[in-house]
Amino acid sequence: MEQTDLMVINGNELPFEPGETILDVARRGHIDIPTLCHLKGTTPTGACRICVVEVKGARTLLPACSTPAAPNMVVRTESPEVVTSRKEILRLMLSSGNHNCAVRGRDDSDWTAFQLGVEKDDGSDALCPVWGDCRLQDLAYRYQVTGEGFQGTPARYPMETANPFIVRDFSRCILCGRCIQACNEVQVNNAISFGYRGAATKIIAAGDRSLKDSDCVFCGECVQVCPVGALVEKDARYQVRPWETQKVRTTCSYCGVGCQLYLHTRDNRVVKVTGVEDEAPNYGSLCVKGRFGFTFIGSEERLTDPLIKENGAFRKASWDEAIGLVAEKLKTIRDEHGGDSIGVLTSARITNEENYIAHKFTRAVLKTNNIDHCARL
Amino acid sequence: MTNSIADIEEADVILVTGSNTTENHPVISAFVKRAVTRRGGKLIVVDPRRIKLTEFAEQWLRPNLGTDVAWINGMMHVIIKEDLHAKTFIEERTEKFDELKAMVEKYTPAHVESITGIPARQLMEAARLYAKAPAASILYCMGITQHTTGTDNVKSLANLAMLCGNLGIRGGGVNPLRGQNNVQGACDLGGLPNVLTGYQTVDNLDAIKKLERVWNVTGLPTKPGLKVTEMLPKAHSGELKALYITGENPLVSDPDLNHAEKCLENLEFFVVQDIFLTETAQMADVVLPAKCFAEKDGTFSNTERRVQRVRKAVDPPGSAKDDWKIMCEIATRMGYAMSYKESEIIFDELAGLTPSYAGISYPRIEHEGLHWPCPTPEHPGTPILHGAQFTRGRGLFHAIDWIAPAEVADDDYPMYLTTGRVLYHYHTGTMTMKTDGLNERAPESFVEITRGDAQGIGIDDGDRVTVTSRRGEIQARIRISRKAVDGTVFIPFHFAQAAANRLTNAALDPIAGIPEFKVCAVKLSKGA
Ligand code: SF4
Ligand code: SF4
Ligand code: SF4
Ligand code: FES
Numbered sequence: 003m004e005q006t007d008l009m010v011i012n013g014n015e016l017p018f019e020p021g022e023t024i025l026d027v028a029r030r031g032h033i034d035i036p037t038l039c040h041l042k043g044t045t046p047t048g049a050c051r052i053c054v055v056e057v058k059g060a061r062t063l064l065p066a067c068s069t070p071a072a073p074n075m076v077v078r079t080e081s082p083e084v085v086t087s088r089k090e091i092l093r094l095m096l097s098s099g100n101h102n103c104a105v106r107g108r109d110d111s112d113w114t115a116f117q118l119g120v121e122k123d124d125g126s127d128a129l130c131p132v133w134g135d136c137r138l139q140d141l142a143y144r145y146q147v148t149g150e151g152f153q154g155t156p157a158r159y160p161m162e163t164a165n166p167f168i169v170r171d172f173s174r175c176i177l178c179g180r181c182i183q184a185c186n187e188v189q190v191n192n193a194i195s196f197g198y199r200g201a202a203t204k205i206i207a208a209g210d211r212s213l214k215d216s217d218c219v220f221c222g223e224c225v226q227v228c229p230v231g232a233l234v235e236k237d238a239r240y241q242v243r244p245w246e247t248q249k250v251r252t253t254c255s256y257c258g259v260g261c262q263l264y265l266h267t268r269d270n271r272v273v274k275v276t277g278v279e280d281e282a283p284n285y286g287s288l289c290v291k292g293r294f295g296f297t298f299i300g301s302e303e304r305l306t307d308p309l310i311k312e313n314g315a316f317r318k319a320s321w322d323e324a325i326g327l328v329a330e331k332l333k334t335i336r337d338e339h340g341g342d343s344i345g346v347l348t349s350a351r352i353t354n355e356e357n358y359i360a361h362k363f364t365r366a367v368l369k370t371n372n373i374d375h376c377a378r379l
Numbered sequence: 380m381t382n383s384i385a386d387i388e389e390a391d392v393i394l395v396t397g398s399n400t401t402e403n404h405p406v407i408s409a410f411v412k413r414a415v416t417r418r419g420g421k422l423i424v425v426d427p428r429r430i431k432l433t434e435f436a437e438q439w440l441r442p443n444l445g446t447d448v449a450w451i452n453g454m455m456h457v458i459i460k461e462d463l464h465a466k467t468f469i470e471e472r473t474e475k476f477d478e479l480k481a482m483v484e485k486y487t488p489a490h491v492e493s494i495t496g497i498p499a500r501q502l503m504e505a506a507r508l509y510a511k512a513p514a515a516s517i518l519y520c521m522g523i524t525q526h527t528t529g530t531d532n533v534k535s536l537a538n539l540a541m542l543c544g545n546l547g548i549r550g551g552g553v554n555p556l557r558g559q560n561n562v563q564g565a566c567d568l569g570g571l572p573n574v575l576t577g578y579q580t581v582d583n584l585d586a587i588k589k590l591e592r593v594w595n596v597t598g599l600p601t602k603p604g605l606k607v608t609e610m611l612p613k614a615h616s617g618e619l620k621a622l623y624i625t626g627e628n629p630l631v632s633d634p635d636l637n638h639a640e641k642c643l644e645n646l647e648f649f650v651v652q653d654i655f656l657t658e659t660a661q662m663a664d665v666v667l668p669a670k671c672f673a674e675k676d677g678t679f680s681n682t683e684r685r686v687q688r689v690r691k692a693v694d695p696p697g698s699a700k701d702d703w704k705i706m707c708e709i710a711t712r713m714g715y716a717m718s719y720k721e722s723e724i725i726f727d728e729l730a731g732l733t734p735s736y737a738g739i740s741y742p743r744i745e746h747e748g749l750h751w752p753c754p755t756p757e758h759p760g761t762p763i764l765h766g767a768q769f770t771r772g773r774g775l776f777h778a779i780d781w782i783a784p785a786e787v788a789d790d791d792y793p794m795y796l797t798t799g800r801v802l803y804h805y806h807t808g809t810m811t812m813k814t815d816g817l818n819e820r821a822p823e824s825f826v827e828i829t830r831g832d833a834q835g836i837g838i839d840d841g842d843r844v845t846v847t848s849r850r851g852e853i854q855a856r857i858r859i860s861r862k863a864v865d866g867t868v869f870i871p872f873h874f875a876q877a878a879a880n881r882l883t884n885a886a887l888d889p890i891a892g893i894p895e896f897k898v899c900a901v902k903l904s905k906g907a
Contacts, residue, residue, distance in 0.1 A: 165816075166815065166816025166817075166819045166820065167816050187413075187416075187417065188409065188413075189409050189412075190409055190412035190413055190416055190435075219401070219405070219802060220816075220820070221405060236816075248692075250690050250691070250692035251688075251690060252672065252673070252688065252689050252690045252692065253560070253672075253679045253681075253687045253688065253689050254560065255560050255671070255672035255673075255679075255689075255810075256559075256560055256805045256810075256811075257403065257404055257557070257558060257559065257560060257805070258404070258556060258557030258558060258559060258560060258561075258562060258563065258681055258682035259384065259404055259406045259407055259681060259682060260560065260679055260680075260681025260682070260683075260685060260687055260748075261406055262687065265673055265692040265693075267692050267693055270693050270694050271693065272673055272692060272693060281746075281747060282383075282384070282385060282685070282747060282748070283383070283384045283385065283406075283681065283683060283685060284406045287406050287409055288406065289405030289406055289802070290405070290802060290803060290817070290820075291802075291803070291804075291805055291811060291817070292406075294814060294816055294817065295805070295810065295811050295814045295817055296673075296814070297813045297814040297815070298654075298655075298671070298809070298810040298811070298813035298814070299671055299673045299674075299693065300693070300696075301655075301813045303655055303656070303813070304654055304655065304668070304671075304696040304697075304699070305653065305654060305655060305656060305660075305666065305668035305669075305696075305697075305699060306668055306696045306697020306698060306699060307668060307697055307698055308665065308666065308667050308668060308698075309656075309665065309666040310664070310665050311663065311664050311665070316666065319665075321698060321700075321708075324665055324667060325705070325708050325709055325712055326712060327665060328623075328650050328665055328667075328709050329709050329712030329713045330712075331621065331648045331664075332621060332623070332648070332709070332713065333713050333714075335620050335621045335647065335648060339620055341600065342600075342604070342605075343618065343619060343620040343621065344619070344620065344621045344622070344623070345604075345605060345610040345613075345614075345619050345621070345622045345623070346622075346623045346624075346625075347607060347610075347622070347623070347624040347625065347627050347629070348565055348570040348625055348626075349561075349565060349570075349625050349626030349627050349702075350557075350558075350559035350560065350561050350562040350564075350565045350570075350626075350627075351559060351560060351561060351626040351627070351672075352561065352565075352625065352626045352669075352702045353561065353564070353672075353675060353677030353678055353679060353689055353702075353703075353722065354561065354564040354567070354568050354677060354678045354679065354680060354686070354726070354729065355677045355678065355703055355722045355725040355726055355729065356625075356677065356701070356702040356703045356706075357561070357564055357565045357568040357569065357570045358568045358569060358576060358725060358728075358729040359702075359703040359706050359707065359717070359725060360569075360570065360625065360702075360706060361568060361569025361570060361575070361576065362569075362594060362717070363706045363707075363709070363710050363717070365569075365575075365590075365599050365600065366590075366594050366596045366599065366710075366715060367709075367710045367713055367715045367717075369598065369599075369600055370600055370604055371572050371573070371581050371600050371602065371603055371604030372572060372604035372605045372610065372619075373569070373570060373571070373572055373604060374570065374571060374572050374604075374605070374606050374607040374610070375562075375565045375566075375570045375571075375607070375627065376607055376627045376628075376629055
């Protein structure tokens with residue numbers, strides 16, 4: 003019989019397959035190790051070190067997301083040493099920029115000055131645009147860290163708003179590199195990378211140009227994976243707060259890939275779209291049309307009432323009148339000239355159920371097989 | 380697709396042809412790119428334009444427009460000559476190999492070079508790369524189908540895949556990428572003139588009897604109806620008196636638009652059901668407002684045959700209704716009662732009449748869609764087709780000779796025009812052009828051309844030009860681009876103001892009825 007490899011995490015003996023990391027094994031065993039830079043399916047970078055764990059016999063704490071599981075390894079994921087280290091990392095991150103959410107600590111005597119500074123950078127007097135939807139904030143709560151007592155470092159780079167879809171706010175970037183992984187390894191658009199060095203490090207498009215002049219195709223994968231408020235959809239920024247919205251899972255209505263997405267709605271309007279992670283066929287990825295092309299849904303130009311043409315111009319009509327007119331005309335033409343004098347174009351845009359009904363209507367009621375759609379056009 | 384989307388990443392070699400995947404199916408292009416960058420797969424791109432994917436390609440072949448059958452036959456010639464074909468697969472699972480072999484005999488690399496312009500050595504290398512791969516996938520799109528020889532092109536790609544045993548295996552297959560979200564579903568569920576749901580032919584009396592029983596009607600027609608491309612001429616001649624269009628905008632998407640307009644004007648009664656007052660709707664006698672996808676419940680079937688849920692997120696504007704409800708109300712007024720409480724009940728009815736959907740139900744696809752065929756409620760769905768055998772038993776090779784495109788460049792119209800899409804817009808733009816950001820990225824139509832060709836006619840980047848074909852003319856701005864190939868211009872077809880389809884050719888593929896969008900002859904002149 004084949005020997006299964008075993009390791010121990012927090013006292014639980016867990017089996018693993020060669021090639022798995024400590025994080026993989028822990029997640030399968032429902033043990034939660036916090037991560038920030040880790041992005042499923044991409045090469046681990048070890049950039050944030052929030053996932054460090056204590057491994058018996060190792061001289062230092064090791065990042066769970068990039069350390070391979072080994073036979074008889076003994077791991078503790080929340081030892082005092084681990085917790086201290088995580089708090090330190092979080093404190094540094096919180097103090098590194100405009101993290102003006104509740105975790106910064108409102109009693110801080112510096113708060114007012116800090117908030118005023120952020121307001122100036124940001125052009126808004128509200129709290130951080132992603133507050134309530136931020137991994138850093140969640141972890142700060144979990145480990146009871148505040149930014150209090152830290153001198154906030156002023157924003158080094160101005161915000162980039164010069165493209166239609168994405169606001170890049172470098173003052174809130176924690177340099178986790180997830181956006182780079184998403185862009186280069188998931189979507190393989192190779193539009194962004196780390197630029198400059200040391201304290202001057204910044205996420206840049208080639209030549210530090212703005213996204214609109216780069217290879218960026220505005221798929222928004224980077225926005226979806228950014229754990230903080232550094233990358234936000236332009237239209238949703240400061241407009242949409244997660245607790246005010248509902249989300250409904252559906253299928254993209256553009257191309258035939260059929261990406262699974264969430265429509266986020268508020269007051270009967272779609273205000274934002276995100277990809278459904280971990281599910282086929284797109285596993286969270288979308289393209290610019292699916293993610294940003296939703297304005298048409300609530301467009302003023304949508305048809306709202308039936309229209310009937312009279313003397314060359316349309317007038318509004320009731321459903322009763324319009325349906326009556328169509329039924330009468332089709333009936334007369336069918337009865338006088340036969341069903342084959344009528345044609346129906348159903349659509350590659352409407353649902354299966356609707357195509358089926360169109361087919362039933364055409365064949366059973368109009369009594370013709372003159373039904374097609376424009377897919378070949 | 381014969382295989383699933385996820386399966387693309389498993390391929391050792393991927394051959395992409397007639398698909399500008401990064402712009403038209405961006406998320407699928409990520410699977411292709413990852414196969415190359417992360418799994419060491421090799422990519423062959425066959426496309427005259429320098430599309431983005433060529434940057435990831437091991438081999439990039441640039442055929443002349445309309446020469447697909449020739450290069451595919453040429454690859455098969457090389458594969459057979461060098462004894463790289465899958466003999467056991469051919470022996471056990473296919474028919475008529477000898478006819479194919481005889482046909483491709485004359486397609487020597489040198490002969491193919493003279494037709495396609497692909498250097499003989501490059502063709503041979505690409506053929507070897509494809510044939511030697513343990514699993515090779517073929518992806519194609521409108522660049523293959525939108526020709527008078529579209530059906531031939533598709534069959535040729537199937538020949539190539541069968542020749543190398545690349546069907547029914549992971550990472551293999553012949554995979555058409557569907558342009559519109561529910562083309563697959565429209566075809567599956569009876570939106571075609573010659574077949575009922577599940578591709579049962581209209582003269583299949585058993586299927587007809589079953590429908591008559593379930594629908595409680597008699598006298599269902601059993602003679603194939605008109606294709607869309609046949610309907611318009613019949614409207615012109617007066618044989619077709621009424622047309623009911625739902626959710627389509629043929630007045631931008633149709634080939635030879637000028638003619639299409641005249642045909643529609645001739646109708647006695649014209650109904651359009653849509654979400655916007657499109658160019659087509661403006662010509663209608665009655666316009667019926669429909670809900671859009673975000674307002675409905677139902678299902679779409681994607682390009683990998685996966686049936687997935689659509690769910691209502693917002694209320695419709697005004698009194699807009701479900702497309703199905705409108706048609707049911709009209710049917711009822713015409714004396715045939717049709718009424719359903721909700722889309723799920725319609726789905727259950729159609730599943731009962733469509734063998735390949737029989738095992739699918741809303742509860743089963745609540746979380747993740749299923750691939751048809753899925754004949755029973757226990758069946759797990761079929762991500763890979765033709766596993767143990769082909770639908771028709773044995774796979775049939777088709778011996779196909781290359782024929783030139785319907786229209787070739789000449790002294791009067793010296794350049795070729797090909798049409799397609801850009802990333803930021805979709806189809807006729809009725810939806811995408813409502814988003815300012817998308818318009819900002821792609822504001823207007825353009826004529827993509829090589830620097831050399833532009834200089835030849837004395838035009839510069841950004842100049843306005845008039846493009847003329849035998850059918851019409853349009854004006855647009857010149858875009859000099861590295862993507863272009865000498866002798867050919869590219870114009871996107873999204874833009875109604877400069878609709879490329881005022882120029883294109885309505886000559887049809889004799890079987891599929893697909894117009895020759897991808898090749899026609901034009902001339903350019905400066906100024907508008
Ligand atoms: S922009 Fe976001 S994802 Fe990218 S490095 Fe900064 S914090 Fe991480
Ligand atoms: S939007 Fe897409 S292409 Fe642009 S930087 Fe983000 S991930 Fe890269
Ligand atoms: S998100 Fe983009 S790739 Fe996905 S289905 Fe929609 S249009 Fe297609
Ligand atoms: S999550 Fe492991 S190092 Fe960042």
